[in-house]
Amino acid sequence: MRAALFVTCVNDAVYPATGIATVRLLERLGVDVDFPEAQTCCGQPQFNTGYRRETEPLVRRMTRAFEGYDYVVTPSGSCAAMVRHHYPKIGDEAAASLAARTYELTEFLVDVVGVTDVGAHFPHTVTYHPSCHGLRLLGLGERPRKLLESVRGLELRELPGADECCGFGGTFAVKNSDVSAAMGQDKVSNAVSTGAEVLCGADNSCLMHIGGIVSREGAPLRPVHLAEILASTEEEPWS
Amino acid sequence: MSGTYLGMPAFPVAAKEAVGNETLRGNLRHATHTIRDKRAKAVAELDDWALLREAGKRIKDHTLRHLDRYLVRLEESVTAAGGVVHWAADADEANRIVAELVKATGETEVVKVKSMATQEIGLNEALEAEGISAYETDLAELIVQLGDDRPSHILVPAIHRNRGEIRDIFRDRMGAWGRPAPDGLSDTPGELAEAARLHLREKFLRAKVGISGANFMVAETGTLVVFESEGNGRMCLTLPETLISVVGIEKVVPSWRDLEVFLQTLPRSSTAERMNPYTSMWTGTHDADGPSTFHLVLLDNGRTNTLADEVGRQALRCIRCSACLNVCPVYERAGGHAYGSVYPGPIGAILSPQLRGIQSEIDASLPYASSLCGACYDVCPVAIDIPEVLVHLRERVADQGGKGHRLEKAAMKAAGWVFDHPRVMAAGERAASKTRRLHPSKLPGAGAWTDSRDLPELPPESFRDWWKKHHNDRKDTGT
Amino acid sequence: MSTGAGAASGTGTGRGGGTGTGTSGGSRERILARIRAAVADAPDAPEAARDYLETHTPDERVIDLLAENLADYRALVHRTDSEGLPTLIARLLAERGARTVLVPPLLPAFWLSALSSVGTDLIRVEDDPTATARELDVVDSVITGCALAIAETGTLVLDAAPDQGRRRITLVPDHHICVVRTADQVVGSVPQAMPLLDPTRPLTWISGPSATSDIELDRVEGVHGPRTLEVILLTE
Numbered sequence: 038m039r040a041a042l043f044v045t046c047v048n049d050a051v052y053p054a055t056g057i058a059t060v061r062l063l064e065r066l067g068v069d070v071d072f073p074e075a076q077t078c079c080g081q082p083q084f085n086t087g088y089r090r091e092t093e094p095l096v097r098r099m100t101r102a103f104e105g106y107d108y109v110v111t112p113s114g115s116c117a118a119m120v121r122h123h124y125p126k127i128g129d130e131a132a133a134s135l136a137a138r139t140y141e142l143t144e145f146l147v148d149v150v151g152v153t154d155v156g157a158h159f160p161h162t163v164t165y166h167p168s169c170h171g172l173r174l175l176g177l178g179e180r181p182r183k184l185l186e187s188v189r190g191l192e193l194r195e196l197p198g199a200d201e202c203c204g205f206g207g208t209f210a211v212k213n214s215d216v217s218a219a220m221g222q223d224k225v226s227n228a229v230s231t232g233a234e235v236l237c238g239a240d241n242s243c244l245m246h247i248g249g250i251v252s253r254e255g256a257p258l259r260p261v262h263l264a265e266i267l268a269s270t271e272e273e274p275w276s
Numbered sequence: 277m278s279g280t281y282l283g284m285p286a287f288p289v290a291a292k293e294a295v296g297n298e299t300l301r302g303n304l305r306h307a308t309h310t311i312r313d314k315r316a317k318a319v320a321e322l323d324d325w326a327l328l329r330e331a332g333k334r335i336k337d338h339t340l341r342h343l344d345r346y347l348v349r350l351e352e353s354v355t356a357a358g359g360v361v362h363w364a365a366d367a368d369e370a371n372r373i374v375a376e377l378v379k380a381t382g383e384t385e386v387v388k389v390k391s392m393a394t395q396e397i398g399l400n401e402a403l404e405a406e407g408i409s410a411y412e413t414d415l416a417e418l419i420v421q422l423g424d425d426r427p428s429h430i431l432v433p434a435i436h437r438n439r440g441e442i443r444d445i446f447r448d449r450m451g452a453w454g455r456p457a458p459d460g461l462s463d464t465p466g467e468l469a470e471a472a473r474l475h476l477r478e479k480f481l482r483a484k485v486g487i488s489g490a491n492f493m494v495a496e497t498g499t500l501v502v503f504e505s506e507g508n509g510r511m512c513l514t515l516p517e518t519l520i521s522v523v524g525i526e527k528v529v530p531s532w533r534d535l536e537v538f539l540q541t542l543p544r545s546s547t548a549e550r551m552n553p554y555t556s557m558w559t560g561t562h563d564a565d566g567p568s569t570f571h572l573v574l575l576d577n578g579r580t581n582t583l584a585d586e587v588g589r590q591a592l593r594c595i596r597c598s599a600c601l602n603v604c605p606v607y608e609r610a611g612g613h614a615y616g617s618v619y620p621g622p623i624g625a626i627l628s629p630q631l632r633g634i635q636s637e638i639d640a641s642l643p644y645a646s647s648l649c650g651a652c653y654d655v656c657p658v659a660i661d662i663p664e665v666l667v668h669l670r671e672r673v674a675d676q677g678g679k680g681h682r683l684e685k686a687a688m689k690a691a692g693w694v695f696d697h698p699r700v701m702a703a704g705e706r707a708a709s710k711t712r713r714l715h716p717s718k719l720p721g722a723g724a725w726t727d728s729r730d731l732p733e734l735p736p737e738s739f740r741d742w743w744k745k746h747h748n749d750r751k752d753t754g755t
Numbered sequence: 756m757s758t759g760a761g762a763a764s765g766t767g768t769g770r771g772g773g774t775g776t777g778t779s780g781g782s783r784e785r786i787l788a789r790i791r792a793a794v795a796d797a798p799d800a801p802e803a804a805r806d807y808l809e810t811h812t813p814d815e816r817v818i819d820l821l822a823e824n825l826a827d828y829r830a831l832v833h834r835t836d837s838e839g840l841p842t843l844i845a846r847l848l849a850e851r852g853a854r855t856v857l858v859p860p861l862l863p864a865f866w867l868s869a870l871s872s873v874g875t876d877l878i879r880v881e882d883d884p885t886a887t888a889r890e891l892d893v894v895d896s897v898i899t900g901c902a903l904a905i906a907e908t909g910t911l912v913l914d915a916a917p918d919q920g921r922r923r924i925t926l927v928p929d930h931h932i933c934v935v936r937t938a939d940q941v942v943g944s945v946p947q948a949m950p951l952l953d954p955t956r957p958l959t960w961i962s963g964p965s966a967t968s969d970i971e972l973d974r975v976e977g978v979h980g981p982r983t984l985e986v987i988l989l990t991e
Contacts, residue, residue, distance in 0.1 A: 044739050046695065050705045051732055053739035060746065072743045077695040085648060087670025088688045094696050169649035202605045206647025211724040213645060215292040218728035219301075219609045220647070249729025307972040327807040334803035341800035344790045357955070363783040415978060416969035432969050439970055465975040469967055473978055480979070481888045497954040507926060507965040507980025514922045514957075515888050525786065530802075532954050536946045537807070539960075543908075547968045550824060551908035554980060555960035556922075562957045564884040565921040576786045584793035602972075 039069040040108035045116045046078035052241045058268035058275065059112045059142060066150055075102035081119040086208045089127065096128040100135050108149060109139045112264045114171025115240050117141035122174055141171060142264055143180040143239060153183040158271040160190030164233035168240040169202050181239055181263060188266060194231040205246035221250045229256050239263045284616030286641035291610035300611055303438045308602045314548035315599060322540065331537045333659040336593035339529055340583060346495040346528045347574065353498025357560025359570040366577050371402035373573050374520055378408050381518050383484045389502060389509040390414035391489025392430060392596055393522045393575055395618040411479050413508035415472050422449040428612025428620060430598040431546055436611055439463040446471050454478060476508065486512035490523045492538060496531045499559045503542060503552050513556050519567035524575050526592040538595060541657040545597035578631030587668040591626045593658040600652035600662060606645055615642065622652035626665040634673050643669035705738040810944035817906045817943045822988060824909025828963025829976045830984040840989055841869035844898065844932065847985055848877060851930055853895035855880050859920030882920040891927040898932040899925055904941045905948050909963065912948065914956040922957055931981040936989050
């Protein structure tokens with residue numbers, strides 16, 4: 038099975054480890070991964086801030102970059118939702134076709150590859166924050182939980198108020214920084230209250246915001262992307 | 277809309293104060309979390325909820341598409357049933373009509389049922405200027421009126437007050453408006469409700485003019501519907517001799533049977549009840565039962581502007597249940613006042629800028645008062661895609677230009693150019709990675725982010741640089 | 756303000772007489788014109804399909820569910836048959852300590868036939884259109900029938916028929932006893948109730964005693980309407 042990785046601009050520049058983990062994981066599961074280098078940003082920040090016209094060239098670029106791949110996989114619920122929900126409205130038929138071929142990582146694993154046990158080993162206590170776009174726009178449902186529950190050594194702790202937004206929201210985080218930070222602080226308190234060592238998420242933009250608060254407050258919590266947990270094995274533990 | 281809110285600061289400024297107010301945040305958190313879980317349970321009782329939601333949406337969309345026809349039909353039905361219909365293009369005209377109708381009765385006081393439309397037009401203030409006292413009779417409205425306060429929630433305008441604060445307001449202020457609070461009033465909700473009952477009863481019993489809004493108007497029959505809990509609505513709708521209802525034109529539904537959808541979805545979405553304690557339905561005037569004179573004032577006040585916007589018009593489906601407020605993480609922390617409108621929360625963020633226009637600082641900031649988390653859309657009983665409208669209104673604000681938006685547009689264009697040139701982007705990533713040891717966790721000028729959050733540390737190399745090596749290794753090993 | 760050619764209907768289009776606001780005629784045409792312009796290019800929006808459920812409740816569950824839902828919102832629910840009804844009503848009024856009871860114009864005579872057996876000084880107050888609200892305010896209790904009851908929502912619907920009286924008599928007194936005939940007055944759901952109701956009559960839907968959620972969004976019973984609602988489910 039061949040799939041193109043849509044790594045996302047945030048992961049490319051700031052969190053390459055998540056992209057690397059995704060490649061390792063998929064290759065371990067026998068997927069032939071390709072990385073079309075013409076890809077950049079899906080345009081979500083522009084679109085959600087009200088710059089639809091500025092989004093259009095990026096949609097065209099992405100559409101071209103992923104032409105010809107049956108499966109386009111991304112370790113970001115938010116960027117997957119942008120492509121799936123908004124590309125058909127912004128772009129042409131090719132953009133709509135990309136929307137139909139784009140999968141968030143856990144969807145790809147559970148629905149396409151057909152696995153929930155990916156053979157991972159991660160001996161830590163973990164609590165999971167389901168980011169809004171994965172939860173509500175994509176309807177990821179139980180997929181991330183099923184994957185985490187199959188990880189050997191991992192103890193999953195219930196996150197209170199899990200379905201509440203962490204407060205990132207793209208430019209919301211700077212345009213309404215006080216409310217955004219207050220939401221993030223509550224999310225961190227809830228995560229800390231579980232006693233888990235690791236706060237897992239499937240969207241690094243949310244984890245960047247949450248991690249920024251964790252770091253500032255010195256909270257006893259390590260934000261880790263789901264792909265990195267799933268990539269970790271007993272032989273090759275993820276750092 | 278009312279002048280009360282003119283000159284409101286932009287949302288982030290108003291919200292900052294609320295975020296720092298521990299009491300307010302505690303009150304809002306407690307109230308919204310209480311209702312959230314109850315709503316979910318009430319909705320889960322109906323296994324056809326999704327179908328009811330879709331039917332509600334489509335009834336509203338169909339009505340709005342043919343709004344002229346249904347308003348004319350409504351006018352005929354109400355008139356045939358003994359009512360008098362007036363049309364008001366804006367707040368001033370509606371206020372003028374109501375004031376003249378009250379003056380024609382010779383009365384100088386009126387009792388009011390909670391009504392968003394009359395709050396929106398600032399009717400109480402307009403009547404006061406004409407020497408007419410308007411008494412709010414809904415418990416939360418009474419708390420707001422006695423406290424010389426502003427409403428902060430659609431359903432529970434005094435949601436920002438806890439029981440102790442309400443007790444203090446009743447104790448200190450009731451005497452100036454009528455019957456004082458009982459001696460030794462405690463802060464138990466039961467005693468507070470009793471104090472309101474005693475205070476308002478004398479006003480109900482002598483009232484000659486009642487003023488209301490309506491949740492629904494049925495074009496086919498001319499029936500108006502008011503949902504309420506306390507009985508103050510029934511008092512105002514049945515005891516006075518004259519009833520004046522001020523209702524937004526979008527509140528019409530075509531047929532009697534359409535009510536069966538909203539009678540199921542509104543209470544469960546709003547107070548999380550299977551049914552609210554009292555719903556009153558009246559059709560014009562009824563012989564020797566209730567008011568002998570009934571006036572209906574149909575209000576536009578920005579609604580036809582909203583109707584003209586192909587994306588934004590869905591906001592007119594709103595049945596004012598306030599479920600979106602109760603689940604909104606931004607509302608929970610910013611409070612209702614920060615929205616600078618009688619319509620706070622997610623629905624307010626899309627309704628106010630459409631009804632009032634996006635020229636003022638507050639209205640231009642409201643479309644951004646959301647993280648687009650989508651919780652509001654999930655609970656909306658008429659499926660208003662609030663995030664979609666928010667993004668659409670952001671486009672309109674950005675197009676308008678003005679404070680900050682020109683610079684933002686330039687930045688978006690620049691970023692867009694970089695993203696359209698992957699080599700430039702890769703070079704930028706490499707430059708940033710090389711200098712990463714020099715990056716402080718707090719950047720000057722990045723205060724909006726770094727006041728409360730550290731910036732992430734940049735990696736030694738970007739993913740695309742790693743990929744090149746990985747890909748070459750793969751080719752070398754022939755995998 | 757311009758009135759335009761189509762503004763013949765003017766203000767106050769009803770038989771209650773125009774109030775001469777002077778601008779409404781113009782605004783009527785202006786608002787309608789603005790609506791037509793606003794939706795001129797809007798997509799078609801067909802009438803809604805009514806594919807939601809007609810009821811959520813099997814017939815055999817209807818009476819019990821009504822009782823459960825009434826009680827859940829703090830109505831006091833009693834069950835009796837025709838034979839037991841007069842003494843039950845008499846007992847409820849006596850327990851309440853009522854000295855005066857409002858009665859609508861046409862209550863079945865046997866409902867109140869046992870009043871003399873429990874208290875001799877209970878005064879019947881007729882539903883008099885000339886009575887003032889203050890006069891109603893000193894009455895202790897009111898007893899009525901209803902148009903129908905809805906099980907799923909725990910709702911009584913009153914339509915001001917002669918066995919129910921004017922709307923205000925079930926509002927001002929603090930104690931309301933409502934008799935529901937289970938044989939022919941109870942439906943399962945709201946959609947089942949709609950075709951049975953006459954919108955030309957004034958309708959009052961009552962679901963439990965007066966209540967409020969205005970203090971901290973938590974429901975407490977008892978504000979302006981009757982704070983005690985007793986429902987008698989009458990079997991034949």
